[in-house]
Amino acid sequence: MKISIDHKSPIPLHIQAESFLRQLIQEPEYQNGKNLPNEVDMAKKLAISRTTLRQAINKLVFEGLLVRKKKFGTKVAHMKISSKSMNWLSFSQEMQARGITIRNYELHVSWVLPDEAIANFFNIKPDKKVLKMERLRGDMDEPFVYFISYFHPRIGLNGDEDFKRPLYELLEQDYSVKAIVSKEEISARQADKFIAAKLEIDAGSAILSRKRFVYDQAERPIEYNLGFYKAESFVYTIESRRE
Amino acid sequence: MKISIDHKSPIPLHIQAESFLRQLIQEPEYQNGKNLPNEVDMAKKLAISRTTLRQAINKLVFEGLLVRKKKFGTKVAHMKISSKSMNWLSFSQEMQARGITIRNYELHVSWVLPDEAIANFFNIKPDKKVLKMERLRGDMDEPFVYFISYFHPRIGLNGDEDFKRPLYELLEQDYSVKAIVSKEEISARQADKFIAAKLEIDAGSAILSRKRFVYDQAERPIEYNLGFYKAESFVYTIESRRE
DNA sequence: TATGTTATTATGTTTGTACATAAGTAAACC
DNA sequence: GGTTTACTTATGTACAAACATAATAACATA
Structure with missing residues (x-):
């Protein structure tokens, strides 16, 4: 897990953040229910704004991969393999x-x-x-x-x-x-x-x-x-x- | 279509905007492929910030109800999950x-x-x-x-x-x-x-x-x-x- | 005529900032 | 001791302000 954000890259930061998160949540600790780092800290660490980070998190939340709860934090949704109404993903x-x-x-x-x-x-x-x-x-x-x-x-x-x-x-x-x-x-x-x-x-x-x-x-x-x-x-x- | 945004309401603006959009896109003109008003104008008209409006649009885009294209604008996606009827029969x-x-x-x-x-x-x-x-x-x-x-x-x-x-x-x-x-x-x-x-x-x-x-x-x-x-x-x- | 150049339009990206809110925990008060 | 109050934490909501970019049209140049 060294992949981080490259501000020079032409790839939008929120997309980079998204990939970063997808990798991150593979880690066994997060799979096991540990909270992700909180938004403010993580944004600081990645050197992007909280808004941008949230953009990435939102996407994963939409996809049902993450769940958020106030005060409680964000963690991976422990759900099974499913085809989430996106019938059209192969x-x-x-x-x-x-x-x-x-x-x-x-x-x-x-x-x-x-x-x-x-x-x-x-x-x-x-x-x-x-x-x-x-x-x-x-x-x-x-x-x-x-x-x-x-x-x-x-x-x-x-x-x-x-x-x-x-x-x-x-x-x-x-x-x-x-x-x-x-x-x-x-x-x-x-x-x-x-x-x-x-x-x-x-x-x-x-x-x-x-x-x-x-x-x-x-x-x-x-x-x-x-x-x-x-x-x-x-x-x-x-x-x-x-x- | 008189429903608009109420800044006093406890309901978050982006949620209100979302409902507004859901209603709006029912209009036959939009169903027929006409572009929605552009973001800047619409935000002004609804008296909310463009960011907030985009938040609402994003949700519908994610749901597959709207498609956006640069310079081309935003319109309703002509796509449908027609299992609807089935699901909602008791x-x-x-x-x-x-x-x-x-x-x-x-x-x-x-x-x-x-x-x-x-x-x-x-x-x-x-x-x-x-x-x-x-x-x-x-x-x-x-x-x-x-x-x-x-x-x-x-x-x-x-x-x-x-x-x-x-x-x-x-x-x-x-x-x-x-x-x-x-x-x-x-x-x-x-x-x-x-x-x-x-x-x-x-x-x-x-x-x-x-x-x-x-x-x-x-x-x-x-x-x-x-x-x-x-x-x-x-x-x-x-x-x-x-x- | 073919090829650049520029302007325009509407979405895309990103930041900084601020305050609100839910759900705890700890301290203060009677 | 129990109730209120205040603090804390992390997400939720919202705004304003820039600048980037894709696609097109209008114009200008070689």
Whole structure:
């Protein structure tokens, strides 16, 4: 933890402060509930104004990473992995935002014949092969999600892409495909033998399964995605408001 | 649109500005893409500082309701999380919409001491009793969800209410409490013995658990709600869109 | 004509300063 | 001893004042 604020850098100070904080809160002491240094001191130490520092803190508070209480101070919100109404963060971005380093445990790409649900969703003939991508991902300690994705042939993926890059970035930059609409179905189910083995849990354990249908701006189907999350490690959060 | 800023009010100016903006952007012109008045002018008109106004704008930007671009101005983002409708249907309405006739299998109302999570959410002392309502509901064939709700004492519920009426209707009509914001956490878990017995399934079966935090217009906590759904019978769907 | 130059506009960044408020703790008072 | 009062701490609210920057338009120059 040497990273500090560089006043010469073209990067805005509050952005620098933000990264600084993201690093800082990784420290075990803060993860364990210790208060962050108070705003006035920290601002002084970083040689930025309190307002600027608050700007950075605010962002993390908004994201739900920090909680503040008067007189009590600021500390990291002890919450689980969640997808905080930002449905549109990709998995890697989502994890990054929480300071979790992701590890890809397995990646497998193949061309397969679509089953009925998929052929239907893509509106293609069942004898037209589609690209299937399977990924086992998690943090440094253990895998906690197994993804299966199918992509519409129209996109032109060939299977040699660098799937280590964020998926939607890849689709947008290299294939001009913009994922705009997502329909998701979330349900609980019991892990079958295959999934249980991948996630290193017992068959029959509860898992959270997410089915995601992704469309482009013209509502054309792009991706059919299945995700199986180890139960304890995933909580889906939704925030909604009515008037 | 006469609502403006009241400097005498105990409500912070940036909060007032926020409500003002929320109203403002309802106007069809802004919905149709017209730029909001620029910050400097608007701040002058509202008689608050630009900083304070920006504080309010920032919040809406973060929520994804507004987009800003240098030189281009600020306008409403044409993006929508349309899971709204879904989230705000109460259970009975939700079921009705699916053509399912609901049956109440059990209803139990009691006054209990809140556990830490609840006391915290309500921000009350743990020795202050709260109203707890438990309900087992389902269709004509079988129960498929077990609800546990806790209500904030402030509301003034006494426990003798007619809980057969839709809940949010009751709160609104009889107690002038409007549920506006809901934060939900959805996760999979295994049924414990208690829940399993209620839902008539084996202990250890997968269930979908939904934790719901409900707030009123002033973001004050109203209800803490837990729902345990029989896995096969419930799928949570979300539709989201970005621009 | 093509290419700089400048002005304009509206948001973006940053600071310094001040007082308010919630929730404690300690001291003072009767 | 118990109640009030004052202090302390750290966040919350608010303002004014500059200067930076991105995008564009209008103008000027080679």
